[in-house]
Amino acid sequence: MNRMDLSGLNEQQRKAVLRTDGPVMILAGAGSGKTKTLVTRISYLLEELHVSPYQVLALTFSNKAAREMRDRIGSMVEADVGALQITTFHAFCARILRSEANYLGLSRNFTIYDTSEQKAVVKAILGRHGISTKEVSPFEVLYYMDDLKNHGHYLGRDISECDYEIDQGDSFFTFYQEYEAELHKANAVDFGSLITGVIQLFEKFPDVLKRYQERFKYLLVDEYQDTNRAQFELVKMLSEQNRNVCVVGDEDQSIYSWRGADIRNILDFEEVFSDAKILKLEQNYRSSKNIIEAATHVIARNSQRKGKDMWTNNPHGEDIDIVECFNDKTEGEFVAQKIRELSKEGHPFKEMAVFYRTNTQSRLIEDNLRKNNIPYRVVGGVKFYERKEIKDLIAYMRIVVNEKDSLALSRIINVPARGIGATTLRKLENEAVTNNCSLWEMLDTVVANPENYKHIRLSAKVKSALSHLVTLINEVRVSVDNVAPSSLYEKLLHESGYWDFLKSSKDYESQARMENLEELQNAIVQYEESNKSPSLLNFLETITLDTSGEGDNPENTGEVSLMTIHGAKGLEFLHVFVTGAEENIFPSYKSLENGETAIEEERRLFYVAMTRAMEKLYITFAQGRMLFGQLRFNGPSRFLHEIPNKYYQWRKPNGSTMSSGNSWDSEDDFDDYNQDQSYDEGEAVYQVASFKEEKSAPKAKFPKGVKIIHSLYGEGTVLDSSGYGAEEKVSIKFSDGARKKFLVKFAPLVLA
């Protein structure tokens, strides 16, 4: 038996593999071979230390990461990879909760509620309190509860135990309590409670915890910078006995703090795990020297970091292109045109990616790619499982599996329309409350003994419709263990009348819905084929916890990838376009309101974007951009100024290189920023100083009385106007009362 070959690793990576005992934190910079190191470490445990796969637990955040890790280990070792626990935090917790459900008074067929279902529950609770969604947004309540759970709180937990300040007199706390009661009644759990539920379980039942502590001798956590406090606590609990915990992360790539990721987990690791060893992977294997150095300069501005010195042996490479476009359309045109050029030079499309800060930005890019016949795919656009018809059918399946899931039942009780409207539903719900039973039980008994429920006064038509539905659900339910999920699905789809309902309406939308429902059928079949013991319950769990497995994106068949920067984490491309590098976009206007911490996160996001590129990085921005239906002049992103001059060329779309600096350096320059720029094309509405108009129509662009928008001062009205063309001058009164005079030629003005 030859010893494992570690010669492919650098010294730091090797240390990270060999330091198997005791707590380790590996700070792995972008492109530093993090996954390779983790994978080798696990293989080493199995092959050299003969650790049983059963004793290794690796926690990730995405199913994608888990799959990749499993596959790579599988190709390295002979041990049974199937026994390795490589899963997401949530799937891991769901598994524990199902097998230990009785401890917490759950039954193991509990449903997992996603955000939209959470919202529905909150809405109902607010309604019960007579609070309109205008007074209190359900999302506020959701956010509040999420925050509590992210910090490890569960109802009944000793508050002092919890890393959070809680005001139990707060009305939101009351909503929280009612929400939890509601979920418990529905035998349901939300994403946050999957984690806190396990914490609760471990805290209340030390022997259960002990069982898991003894089982998992080696614990690994990937993307550690994204863990929240609750997950941190879980890691602490699980590793308390063996203390063989290895976390891998990069504080510079922490971009999910808005979802509860807590950078303290990294910054305080050594305090909590006193004998922790810290290893840094600082050599980058991905990007050119130029890109790495530029990115390093940008991220160095952050204060919230441990600090790494990234370096690379890769060649210097080309300068970054910072491309100044006239407007958002021109930006799209530039990207498409450049991609064509690259393609002509022989670069495959799949080596290229376009990033943007917000999903809405993809639209224009897509338009331009389509016009140029460039194949592309949008990663993570509209979610398949969030479509109405899919949610409807999932609700059917849910009520089959978990009869207490009243939310699911109320969703489909009148879908397709059976004449059971809000009033009837209300009656049934009230009756269920007085009888202290679930909505389903109520339905079931009403249908079985209608004579006992004359007081609800249901019409014959309604009764028959209800009876039909109850029969269907019951029929499916009895066969749930003996019949393939796909057949159950088919029965529900057709006998509920859903399919015929869609079929009868001939419009385009229904057509698309039917196709989606067929796709869902395919997904179930696929699930059955790839699973040893498929069940409807397990399928439902899979799709709520793993939304990526949509089956609809066959791997890179030679398309350009389009995605948000969040979606780009962990990926790499030869050629990267970072678009919309403007103030208010990137950094987002929201982050600008939220102070330095928020800006630092945006900067990390920018850093992530830059470090995806291997060979060539284009960063584009538009002088003017349509935003919320208005043309805005945002100015280039502050992050562009944080890249030292020597790493980039500042260009215009036609390819000419501008002076190394630029005219946007300070806000004071805004009034004349486009002094020496001319554009051969562009719609009149975008023309700030229109020389064409000067020749053809010698009249004022902003005559007295018109409403305008100034990129800096906002909306205003023209009080006075003189001259035209290059000579046009205006005096403007802004909505805040301020009056200012401008030379139109130099002012960022547009008609409102």
Added chain:
DNA sequence: TCGACGATCGTTTTT
């Protein structure tokens, strides 16, 4: 019960 129409309001989203 359902549709049509206006008011509103706009990040990011591994689970």
Added chain:
DNA sequence: CGATCGTCGA
């Protein structure tokens, strides 16, 4: 600009 949502009216 556009999607989403709530309120009306038939």
